[in-house]
Amino acid sequence: MLDINLIRKYPESVRRGIAAKNADPALVDKFLEVDRKWRALTQKFDEMRAEQKKLGEAKRVEEAKKLKEEIKKIENNLNELEKIRTEILYQIPNLPFKDVPIGKDENENQVIRTWGEIPKFNFKPKDHMELGEALDIIDTKTASKVVGSRFNYLKGQLAIMEFAIVQYVFSLLTDKNFIKKVAEKISPDFPDKPFIPVIPPVMINPETFTRMARLDPGQQDERFYLPKEGLYLVGSAEHTLGPLHMDEIIPENKLPIRYVGFSSAFRREAGSYGKDVYGILRVHQFDKIELESFTLPELSRSEQDFIVSIQEYLMQSLKLPYRVVSVCTGDMGGPDARQIDIETWMPSQNKYRETHTSDLMTDYQSRRLKTRVKRNNSNTELVHMNDATAFAIGRILIAIIENYQTEKGTVLVPKVLQNYLGIKEIKIGNG
């Protein structure tokens, strides 16, 4: 949620900011109107309560009784106003940074840079499903019988490769020397704290989900829900990593706090019927390595640069061609102030497809989560939060299979993963 005082003091720039994000600028005026009423009534309520206390202490019981009834009415109105106020407030997205490209949809995203050579095959390259089925490492047919559409089995060396990737990333991101090297590129004194590995819960209660700004009206259809327990399945490890410090006040010297989490992610993919139905690009369940970090406000932007550097390092070490995209205002996530995506080259589609995202949420999430920092000057302020993909396993496996395929129909194993798998090539028989 946005800072209330920001809306009160600078309604015009809030209107402009949220309009760029395809939200209705009239939300600001609706909010201000309700807020005005709420404040007036709050004052009245406070005064009456003070009066009632005094009457009680003076043992003027009858008068206090009468006042109590009036207060009750005011309180009900106040609660109603507060509910409406919160509803409006939750619909107002975070404001984009000034240097984020203004645009309506993904067509206006800006490519910042491109890395790697697009592979040129002197044969007709196959797609990941043709290869996956031939090598017996992907099975969607049985999955659709057993569960339904948009599920898959990863088998054989591909299953092993998932854990290879997890081990590779976890060992790298917990390595002080590696983190130091990346941090130094941001600036000489940039914090070089390694990531803390985490395996988080994959279920979350609605209260926390709401405080993460991930269960707002537009998002509910996307979530799997378990009615007996009243719990949701997470759509990303972010959903349970982000609340790790809710209601906490963290001492300044403890920041930044960085987590690398591994979990399954569950998505209903409502509204994407017919889109990417082929293969394992868009499925209901996939595993993902996620980065989450909590920083001082003034360092959050560099933290995102730092995270993107890590994402790029990982991609370059796998030698996968990609491009870095600055997502435009209209295509960004609601809580984001700046979103950077990485799109990886998919030979079978002859284009780049989104595999990574990096969200800088500033204090938009921490405000509801009440995750704060106690500064050395003893002030308390909200921390800033960053969240990003290290690897979405399914999609990165597609990229590896398709980019590393050979004319024989085998798949070479990227060099950095070879030690973890113990083989250099996935072929029929060792699949």
Place this chain on the structure above:
RNA sequence: GGAAGCGUGGCAGAGUGGACGAAUGCGCCGCACUUGAAAUGCGGUAGGUCAGAAAUGGCCUCGGAGGUUCGAAUCCUCCCGCUUCCGCCA
């Protein structure tokens, strides 16, 4: 799933109807003493919200939601969480 107990500030822990947003200890911050430190002494130290330029003041919050009462951390109801024991189970 059954039984019992428990949820109070950064932590530990008192408080069973008004004097309690809350004793005391620890921790933390400031000051004094000291060449410096330790020890000691004195003072300060929850969050949110509204008004205010500020100083300051009002209101709300003792797991959550209701209720009783002029008045609730304290009494009642329901819910949630934690701990221990039993059952089941990876």
